[in-house]
Amino acid sequence: MSTGEKYLAAAYLVLFAAVLLYVVLIALKVTRIERELTELARLAKERAGG
Amino acid sequence: MLLVTGLGLALLWAPEDADQGPSQRIFYIHVPVALTAYACFGWAAWKAFRLLWKGDERADLESYTAVHIGVIFGLLTLVTGSIWAKVSWGVWWTWSERQLVLFLILFLFYSAYFMLRYSTEPGPRRARTSAVYALFGAVLLPVSFLAIRLADQLLHPAPLFNRDGPQMSASMFISFCVCLAAMLTLAGALYLIELTGKRVDARLRELRELLA
Numbered sequence: 001m002s003t004g005e006k007y008l009a010a011a012y013l014v015l016f017a018a019v020l021l022y023v024v025l026i027a028l029k030v031t032r033i034e035r036e037l038t039e040l041a042r043l044a045k046e047r048a049g050g
Numbered sequence: 051m052l053l054v055t056g057l058g059l060a061l062l063w064a065p066e067d068a069d070q071g072p073s074q075r076i077f078y079i080h081v082p083v084a085l086t087a088y089a090c091f092g093w094a095a096w097k098a099f100r101l102l103w104k105g106d107e108r109a110d111l112e113s114y115t116a117v118h119i120g121v122i123f124g125l126l127t128l129v130t131g132s133i134w135a136k137v138s139w140g141v142w143w144t145w146s147e148r149q150l151v152l153f154l155i156l157f158l159f160y161s162a163y164f165m166l167r168y169s170t171e172p173g174p175r176r177a178r179t180s181a182v183y184a185l186f187g188a189v190l191l192p193v194s195f196l197a198i199r200l201a202d203q204l205l206h207p208a209p210l211f212n213r214d215g216p217q218m219s220a221s222m223f224i225s226f227c228v229c230l231a232a233m234l235t236l237a238g239a240l241y242l243i244e245l246t247g248k249r250v251d252a253r254l255r256e257l258r259e260l261l262a
Contacts, residue, residue: 004073007137011076011130012057015083018126022240029247036254043261 053236056082056229064225073137078225080134082233084127084153088191090120090237091160095188098181110177111252113184115245117163119237124157152194159187 001009060078067074094116101109131150132142145151166183170176218226 002072004071004137007133008072008075011079011133012061014129014133015079015126018122019236022122026243026247033247033250033254036258040254040257040261047261 052228052232056225056232059221059225059228064222065219070138073134076130076134076137078229079233080127080130081226082230083123083130085230086233086237087120087123087127087157088195089234090116090123090241091156091187091191093241094120094160094184095191098184101177101181102185107174107177110180111248112245113181114167115241115248117160117184118244119241121157121160121164122240123233123237124153124160127153128157149194149197152190152197156187156190156194159190160184163187 056078060075064075064078066072094113097109097113097116100106101113131153135144136142143150163180163183167176167180170179
């Protein structure tokens with residue numbers, strides 16, 4: 001692999017890593033929202049006497 | 051799909067540049083990512099303008115989200131540009147290139163947006179201050195964009211588009227256009243996901259306060 005090809009691979013990997021990181025962060029956020037919604041649903045049921 | 055097609059065309063179909071060799075293919079991500087960053091900052095300024103002009107409260111979150119995505123694409127522009135600079139010029143960064151410095155100023159300006167936003171209490175005042183700041187940043191957009199066309203070309207390549215059209219082969223131009231469309235679509239998708247996430251967060255906060 002030539003030096004140019006190594007730098008080319010590095011640039012494309014940076015983009016790929018950034019997209020991957022963003023997807024992971026979004027997945028974590030969705031998990032947190034789901035957890036909070038479950039907690040709020042439980043609280044709402046308690047309030048309703050259910 | 052568009053992103054995979056664009057990168058496939060850039061890496062496998064577009065011809066190799068005779069001067070720079072394989073590293074020239076960084077162009078197919080560096081330039082679309084930079085143009086997408088400009089588009090995000092422009093969109094943020096437009097939303098800020100709508101907030102100030104029409105008092106559209108939803109525009110505050112939309113402007114903030116656009117700055118958020120723009121800063122991510124701005125950072126990617128700087129990183130991919132640095133990698134390209136290292137292989138082409140032998141340095142990661144040079145202060146003698148006005149285009150580079152102006153883009154860095156633009157990036158730092160919008161990065162400081164978050165400091166301003168989180169240093170004030172949430173509410174109409176914060177929304178207005180953030181909007182004025184985002185709108186002020188719009189002044190830097192044409193300066194940064196035109197710097198590539200107007201500045202003396204020392205190291206940074208001259209613009210590939212002029213009055214005679216694109217200064218590249220048809221296959222290069224098609225690959226570039228697909229990559230640009232892919233980056234804009236990616237930014238649009240991230241913008242909508244981020245915006246929805248922030249809106250859901252706000253609703254959850256309201257619910258929590260109601261149930262507390």
